[in-house]
Amino acid sequence: MKNYLQEMIKRKDLLFYLVKSGLKAEHRNSWLGYFWWLLDPLLNVLVYYFLVVIILQRDDIPNFPLFLVIGLVVWRCISSSINSSSKSIMRYSSIINQVYLPKSIFPLSFTLTQLFNFAFGFVVIAIFLAIYRVMPGWEAVFLPFIILVQTVFLLAVGLFLGYITVFVRDIDNLITYVTRIFFYASPIIWAGGRLGGTGFAWVIDYNPIAIIVTSYRDVLMYKDLPDFLGLFIILLLSSAVVVYMLYYYSKNEHKIIKSL
Template identity: 70%
Template structure:
């Protein structure tokens, strides 16, 4: 495993290339290019605001558009990272099958790519905070911690999905429905989720719900984040990453045979 980690560190130039090429590829044939990083969350807020407030006559939460934009931007980062990471090794299958590279680098690169996109989302959140006159308190100092925990969590899940997808190609299709379940089971567009009381545990123990709510606590409500929930997510994610690095180092030769 130590040798594998050293190999990964020696390939940091490749990691940089993968992140840069991933950013360019996302909007290669788009007229607006990187401007979509700002427009996409804004358009999402407009669509869901129309759905929840105009059509369903819900959204009684104070400063609901701000509530909505924080949830949607965080969710966009989570869902897009999981979706892209799951097929990261398959995307570079032609390179993987010809040149030896630590396969764990591919889900890492896609996670970092989406993290860069997530940074643009904060510009939109900042604009909404200013528009609604909401000034975050000193609790905003925990914002980098939230980003770190979210990134570690997504990296852990991404490494698992990337490996399994090589052998179970249908996983990418199934993942669309799994993420949809998490979307509606988490407080993304409704406060506290919309599950019946007997299924409230699905929100309480939902890592996505913990992360999204913590962002709102820090940016919108001036409250401390859920340190217990975040701590559990961080510890389990680090353990999963450690295990997956070990697993990649021992079993990634099977990837070549399956491609």
């Protein structure tokens, strides 16, 4: 395990290169490039605002467009990280078969790539905060902690899915439906409090994505403290998964080469 981590540190230049190349490849054939990270949340807000407010006539959430944009920006980072990191090892299979590299560096690079893109989404959130004249309080100092929890959580999921997908290729197709379930089971376009009297409150209480999204809204919109207990549990469990997966990678990377 120690030697494996030392090898990853030696390959830090490769990690930076993978992140940089991943950012370029993501927008290589796009005219608007990184502007899509600004435009996509705006278009999604329009779509879901039309659906929820105009069609369903549910307008009981104050500053609903701001509520929407926070949820959609966070969700895009989460879903993009899960989808890209799950395919990360398969994507670089040609390199892996030729040169020895720590295989865990590939899910890590894709997670960091989406974290960089996530920064563009905060520009959109800042614009909506200004439009609705919502000034975050001192609670915003916990924003880096929430981002840290989200990153460790996504890294844990990415390391696990990146390894499993090598051996079970159908996982890639299944992820599409699983992420869709989590989208509708999390308060992305609706308020979590609506499940309070339905017997499904556990969907929010034990859903890590729901806890993360709600924590962003707490510190940015409502000047409230985030759910520290939920965030610490996510951080603790995710950190344990990351450590275990790194150990597992170090002992079983030869199986990845044989499968590829």
